[in-house]
Amino acid sequence: MNSKQEFIEKLxxxxxxxxxxxxxxxxxxxxxxxxxxxxxxxxxxLIKDKTGEKVSLAxxxxxxxxxxKKGYLKEIPINSNQTYFDTNVxxxxxxxxxxxxxxxDLKNEDVGPIEIQKSIPGKKIKSVEVLVKLEx
Amino acid sequence: MNSKQEFIEKLxxxxxxxxxxxxxxxxxxxxxxxxxxxxxxxxxxLIKDKTGEKVSLAxxxxxxxxxxKKGYLKEIPINSNQTYFDTNVxxxxxxxxxxxxxxxDLKNEDVGPIEIQKSIPGKKIKSVEVLVKLEx
DNA sequence: AATCTTCTTTAGAATAATTATAAACAACGA
DNA sequence: TCGTTGTTTATAATTATTCTAAAGAAGATT
Numbered sequence: 049m050n051s052k053q054e055f056i057e058k059l060x061x062x063x064x065x066x067x068x069x070x071x072x073x074x075x076x077x078x079x080x081x082x083x084x085x086x087x088x089x090x091x092x093x094l095i096k097d098k099t100g101e102k103v104s105l106a107x108x109x110x111x112x113x114x115x116x117k118k119g120y121l122k123e124i125p126i127n128s129n130q131t132y133f134d135t136n137v138x139x140x141x142x143x144x145x146x147x148x149x150x151x152x153d154l155k156n157e158d159v160g161p162i163e164i165q166k167s168i169p170g171k172k173i174k175s176v177e178v179l180v181k182l183e184x
Numbered sequence: 185m186n187s188k189q190e191f192i193e194k195l196x197x198x199x200x201x202x203x204x205x206x207x208x209x210x211x212x213x214x215x216x217x218x219x220x221x222x223x224x225x226x227x228x229x230l231i232k233d234k235t236g237e238k239v240s241l242a243x244x245x246x247x248x249x250x251x252x253k254k255g256y257l258k259e260i261p262i263n264s265n266q267t268y269f270d271t272n273v274x275x276x277x278x279x280x281x282x283x284x285x286x287x288x289d290l291k292n293e294d295v296g297p298i299e300i301q302k303s304i305p306g307k308k309i310k311s312v313e314v315l316v317k318l319e320x
Numbered sequence: 321a322a323t324c325t326t327c328t329t330t331a332g333a334a335t336a337a338t339t340a341t342a343a344a345c346a347a348c349g350a
Numbered sequence: 351t352c353g354t355t356g357t358t359t360a361t362a363a364t365t366a367t368t369c370t371a372a373a374g375a376a377g378a379t380t
Contacts, residue, residue: 065347065356088337104359109338125263125315129367130337143304158302164316166294168279171318178314179261180300182307201327201376224366240330245367265338266366 054078062118064111072099073111077121083136085124085151088112124151125177141178154180190214198254200247208235209247213257219272221260221287224248260287261313277314290316 055074056066064070076094077084086094092108095101112133115121124132126144132151134142141159143152162176191210192202200206212230213220222230228244231237248269251257260268262280268287270278277295279288298312 067346067357069358106339106360107358110357123263125261127259127261127267131263143302143307145304145307146310152304154300154302158300160296160299160301162298162314163296164290164294165296166279166290168281168288168318171279171281171320174282174317174319176314176316178298178312180312181310182304183310184307203328203375205329242331242368243329246328 058115058120062114062120064114068101069103069107070111072101072103073108075099077115077135080135083134083153085132085134085153087130087132089130124179126151126179139175141180143180143182145182147184154178194251194256198250198256200250204237205239205243206247208237208239209244211235213251213271216271219270219289221268221270221289223264223266223268225266260315262287262315277316279316279318281318283320290314 052071055071055078058074058078059066059070072095073091076091076098088105088108091112092103092105095103095108112121116123116133119137120135122134122137124134124142126132126142128149134151134153136153138156140156141154143154144150145152159178162178164173164176188207191207191214194210194214195202195206208231209227212227212234224241224244227248228239228241231239231244248257252259252269255273258270258273260270260278262268262278264285270287270289272289274292276292277290279290280286281288295314298314300309300312
């Protein structure tokens, strides 16, 4: 359980002023035990449901992008009509249940080490992500 | 170099009638030595440039989706505003140069074998894709 | 070849996710 | 408290993709 104080710190670290709206967003994002996979639309709806207060869609977009930039959220590469984010920002991979359109975390130890034996001059590796698509 | 006859076969295999437009699309997609990574918009513009004939955007979408469904094209999971496809439908992975927004093929042997040591009851693995993001 | 049926193409409209705008408002520091 | 700067919001704009319905082309049948 995170406290409001922690959210305020997180926001300040992200150079964001701790406003009522942003704290509500944090409440939904970070006040949980398990990792949370979501689309902006999921989040937008959950804020209304969980806090009883509405935050404008534009603010949800802005805040999520700011957190993403600061590394408090991870963007998951999937081809979907919506962009998925993850509150688990550690190095890890995903299952994607194509039918249910649901993401499931894969712990790093669930996937053997991945060795990339090719390099591109002048470029370095920023991230290595595995997406395992699931079907019935 | 593929011939028009091969395109016609490909189309028939996909339950598509070989029309002038679709053959032009094939010309741009499959008449090449190297693998081709593209967005619908790339393809749309290339058709005009390479064949001198315009094909409507709707037809490009329809045909690409039909080929994708039949396995003649692969969709690459990336978070981008546009969907990327690949003419290389063999099992392989990708570099994505974030700055240039460009894809580069990774041969399967460039990436060690990937072992997934977790399973979800009732689901089976459809695909395993590695995306390596590159930065400067 | 003429005809009929079915599939295809097309322009344009509709949809949906995301981003931009600019005015009202809130947080912060002096 | 006041002034500055950052923030929220509704709404408009943008962009990728899908839908629609009418005109046209392909394939089968005679």
